[in-house]
Amino acid sequence: MVSDVSKHVSRTTVVIIALVLSIVAAPSRDAAAWEPRNPVEFVVPAGTGGGSDVLARFLVSIIDKHKLSPKPLVVVNKPGGGGAEALLYTKEKKEDPHTIMITPNLLFVTPLHTGIPFSWKDLTPISLLAEDLFILWVNAESPYMTAKQYLDAVKAKPLGFKMGGTAQEDQVVTHLLESAVGGLQFNYVPFKGGGEVCVNLVGKHVDSTVNNPSECVSHWKAGKVRPLAVLDRERATWVEGQWKDIPTTKEALGADIQYLMLRAIFGAPGMKKDVVEFYTGLMKKVHATPEFQKYLADNALKGSFVTGAEFVSKLDAADKQHVEVMTKHGMVKKK
């Protein structure tokens, strides 16, 4: 019975491999045009309603609307263990052409912090869709008009100011700010999601946050919160509106900080070249749609589409930054 099954399975595998080979090998008009034959699993390392989930569902709906893929993409939520479940799940899917994943910086933070056997190098990098800024926000009714005023107050009262953030990821940002400015210590309060963090700032349950623009933009427009500084080397000059008026941390504090949230797409480990090309092309098309461009502008995302070697070098740099900050502040799990 068991051998029957395995024989059957192996025969199926042979047939599939033969099919794949014939498709790959067959000289067609546009060479190397691999296309998914099954629905594609789009793994989200967060629960329904998180930032990554909303973005993933948004991408899927753009793909559906413009009919960009012959087979649908299906969002699969794997929220467990701060994304650890999703990372390991995707890692298991060796050479599966029908599994891709969207990930923010937990790609670096979670493995370092929990010690799970995973590195982003295990997966196949596809492309970077956007980079999200981090902004230092305070409540609009607070007396602090500049980042300097606020951080001076924090310096005067160590652990006396509450910094709200999403789980461990924003803790990295908080530590980065602390070490770059020097001589100050926040009382860091972790929450489960970025939207919740900003609402807690509006309700004055925390004194400041390092929210992404998308999480706070509506409250800013309504005059409830005030941005003090962008944690980047340049101002957000690429978008319309008031974003470009927010100073950088260098201008406001003389502290050279650059920390960005990657919104990256990865494929299963060892994905074939033509498969990677399909997904790269797909994401490029998505990126060019008016809906996605509007989303970028509305949320002040850095929207350059990056792929290939440039993407890998960005990942490398981000990886090094995380190892450095997290080691310094004792956030790396000892093995």
Place this chain on the structure above:
Amino acid sequence: MGIVFGTVIGVLPGLGGPNGVALLLPITFSMEPTSAIIFVSCIYWGALFGGAITSILFNIPGESWSVATTFDGHPMARDGEAGKALTTAFTSSFVGALMAVAMITFFASFLADVATKFGPPEIFAIQLLTFASIIGLGGSNAFKSLASALIGFGLAAVGIDIVTGEFRLTFGTLELARGFNFIVAVIGLFGIGDILVSVEEGLRFIGVARARVRLREVFSTWRELLGHWRVFLFGSFVGFWMGFKPGGATAASFMAYGFARRFSKNPERMGKGAIEGIIAPESAAHSAGVSALLPMLVLGIPGSATAAVILGGLLIWGLQPGPLLFTEKPEFVWGLIASMYSGNVIGVVIVLTCVPLFAAILRIPFAILTPLIVVICIIGAYAPSSSMVDVWYMLGFGFVGYIFKRLDYPLAPMVLALVLGDMAETALRQSLIMSRGSVAIFFDRPISGTIMVAAIALFLLPAIGMIRRRIGRGSPAGPAIPRGD
């Protein structure tokens, strides 16, 4: 059409609201934003209505907020009054939702302000109040209730610790790192546990032959419901205030049930098929379901998972949820509110006419029905995170549920601890980080202080009552002696 889809989805436990809305969302992209949201909110109502059906018929809660409905709904169905139970559930849902919509219509912007006032200490205080209201729900034996609640807390602690990001109680395995999905546990505890008990009792599904299936019953039930208007009012009110926060609907349904029991004229009927036991949780859950949409619209944070999926939809329709949505896109917001009214009315008519149909399901012989229920349970466990491991967990929980029933341990405290334990713990620890270790934070803030006092009073009330009774009878207030079974 949305409602028909929604009910179908709601009936399948686990598949529930979030997945249903996610599946059908793409259909709406070709529509106008306003008609799209109407369509989606109809699915939302449908799923809300549908959740009660399996709870009552098979003791399998379709959604986490339907758990409290099983306490009285299922016993009623077993006594051959499935039609009455379903009618009550649907009517309560309808009334609860309608009252919440009315409150939204008039107080939307004011309520948004109130919602931001709730920080971690306030959330913790509310969780405590929920526990306090449900205390003693397990029946006679306080120690068994406590044990059950503690097991629930233990299970809720499994997984990742949000404050430190460490894995807890995972024994080094990754499968445990994601913790236990609540709905998986509930399907197992109630659905499978129940089947195991029935199988042991000799393959009988009590009350099958007597399940009446006349539409006239709907009207006779309505007449009876009129007498319980206080429970309706109270349930809707509790639900509306609880719905702002994630997990609110579930907590609201339990809290309303707890209060209904406490203030009931004949509390001993509760848990055995009392009509208030259906009215309270259903009206609260639906009222909360409505108010869960409000923080999504005005604050951009979804109050429930389904609202979260709808939030994704808002983005593709080019709408930016937040405080300005009401002024920038009034036609959208009022379109949505109007659809809440009409969707509800259509929904209740559809589900009520189907009551005889649903009730008739119970006429199917047990030998055929049981495998079907097991299949529904398995689908329900697998669907939320497409994971086979969850199916094994579900079966494991089924066994636990069976043991609990055999030993006469109440399940409710465990379920409540499982669903709220994680949230309560997070809020407690966030508060203590905020105050840097001082418990005073719960009392020197006006809102949380008031709720805390109410919660503590509720905890103490039964104890005081017990002591007074003992003194009145002239017997010394010794340790409570568990009543034998």
